Amino acid sequence: MFILDNKDRQPLHKKIYSHIKKQILSGELLPAAKLLSVKNLSIELSVSRNTVEYAYQQLCAEGYIHSKPRSGYYVSFIEPDVFPAYPSNSITSARTVSKDTKTISFDFHPACLSPESFPVNLWRKLYVECLKEESRQLAFYGNQQGDFALRYEIQRYLSRSRGISCDPEQIIVCSGLQDSLSILAPILRKNHSSFAMEDPGHFIPKAVFRNHSFSLTPIPVNSEGIDLGCLQKTDSTIVYVTPSHQFPLGHVMPVANRLRLIDWAENVGGVIIEDDYDSELRYLGKPIPALQGLHPQGNIVYVGTFSKVLSPALRVSYMVLPYRLLDVYREMFREYAANVSLLDQRTLHKFMEQGYWEQHLRKMRNVYKKKHDAIVESIQQHFASQAHIIGQGAGLHIILELIGNSLNEEELIYRAQEREVRLFPLSSTYLHHNAANSQVMLGFGSMSSNEIDQGVKLLHQVWCLQEGVSKIK
Ligand SMILES: Cc1ncc(COP(=O)(O)O)c(C=O)c1O
Structure with a gap:
């Protein structure tokens, strides 16, 4: 009532x-x-x-x-x-x-998408078609590695757009990064015990490999991605990297470093886990081909996701295993069943096969480019010389570096929340080194350009009030 x-x-x-x-x-x-x-x-x-x-x-x-x-x-x-x-x-x-x-009116979450951008009607149509055509399949468990037709489409897409060289049989359809790594960790545990990862970096790899009794080695990140000099000094033989858009700082690993990293893996009998999570969303310059394509026969595990462009709620991602690890996978996971619903996989297969995926991708790149440009412009307008931006030009977030900041992160998040602005703590991505208090992670995927501007404006006000009124323009 x-x-x-x-x-x-x-x-x-x-x-x-x-x-x-x-x-x-x-x-x-x-x-x-x-x-x-x-x-x-x-x-x-x-x-x-x-x-x-x-x-x-x-x-x-x-x-x-x-x-x-x-x-x-x-x-x-x-x-x-x-x-x-x-x-x-x-x-x-x-x-x-x-x-x-x-409540939160301005959400700067780094991994949320534009709420109205999921192709609801088309998805429903394809889903219903699958239900009608594939109803017999519902009586059976699907292929453990994922539906072959979907893996075929993923393989073609990866070859075309990311320069990945693999066969569909090397692909495992997974339900997100956590799922891929939970499959990978026990496979790698046979011959490896120390896991190196970018610091700062994503929190999922840290959690999964720790839970599989690996020792964790944080490796600092510089403007060219993971610090290879530091990596070489460790006894780790597995490294997790995000070379095309370092998470969270946004750096791109130059090709010379990619080749050095591949060399390192060859020399130590190591494994590179390449997380290419948001490669589709590059707004400046050309897309950067994946590292895997530089040495397809090497020990490089490639992981990608549909979470950044289609929907994080679908929980569909994929992992490409080198043949050496594929054999171990088949041996260890023989009795396991697929983790992703067959209907979702079949729907996604139709979506890709009929050309909608590429179409959606182009559309989303435009949508997020506009939001990306809006946040950059808004920061320039409100913060001007009081801040600069790190890691722009790709993905769904940027890092705002506040100049002369004396506020700690917790305080800033708390004050922002008072104004209905939600910030995501950058410190949670650090394993070892403390997050610089002066850096703020700002996701722009879920808000309209107007909301982004209002949110940045409020954030600027919050910061100015803390730092001294004189900074308010
Ligand atoms: C670095 C990184 N890898 C992978 C993902 C995607 O994870 P998932 O496929 O589990 O949604 C994200 C999502 O935000 C991410 O930031």
Whole structure:
């Protein structure tokens, strides 16, 4: 039942907006729940349709709800850690929401996509087609390494766009980086015990290899990616790298270093794990071919994902194993079943085979280029000479380096959150070296250009207030 508080002096559309937002955040309205139509809610509340429409538009713009053509408005899925901490076991309602609970209007998460960009209708069509055509297949377990037709499409795509040389039989369809590495770690544990990784770097490899009893060796990163001199001084024989767009700092490893890295692996009998997570999203210059293509017969494991361009919620990624490791994989994982739903794999196969993947890719590159340009422009406008940007030109995030900053990261994140701006701690990507307090990771995938600008502006205000009002322009 929708009761608007008459004592509340906010405009009507704002009251409706706030009421629904609270219902969503408290879990009273669950993801995928259908909202009353604009017409019905306007009748129920005796307000104009425009008023309801305005409230719904605002909720849409902020990602709380979305519209489906000719169907209506639905509650969107919101990442759980964006939710304020509501107790989940009580019948919490909007009435019990604490006054100081902060919602997030500007989310700089580094790995979220544009909420409206998933090709919903096309995906549904292809999915339904698969259901009709492949219904018999649903009675069986699919291929353990992943559907062959999908692996064939992935192989063709990797060869065309990343210079990867492999056969479909070397590809394993996985459900994300964590899944690939969880397969890889026990395979490598037979002959290796020390795992080197970029520092800063992604937290998943660190967690997976630690859980498989590897000793971890953090290797610092410089403007050319992982520091090869440091790597050579360690006794590690496995290294995890992101050479085409170092995560999180964004550096590109030059070809000379790639060749040196390959040399290192050959000399120590080592294995390179190349994570090419966002190679599709390069906005300046030409795409950088993958390291694997420089030495396809070498011990290079290549991992890639559909999370950056299609959807991180689908949980579909892939790993290319060199033949030497493929044999071990087949031996060790003989009894295992595939981790990705056959229907999702078949749908993705159709999506790729019919040319939609390349089309979607081109479209997304444009969408994210605009957002990338918007954040760069906004930083230049609001921060001017008070900051500079590291790692621009690719992916879904940049690093903002604050000049003369004396604030610590925790304080900055806390203050930003007070203004409904969510920052992701760069320090969580460091294993050993402390994150420079002056660096802030800013993802731009999930916000509109306008929201990006508002978020950067608020961040600048937060920083100026902490650092001294004189910096506010
Ligand atoms: C460095 C890195 N690798 C891989 C991924 C993709 O992981 P997944 O395929 O599990 O979604 C991400 C996502 O943000 C990432 O930042």
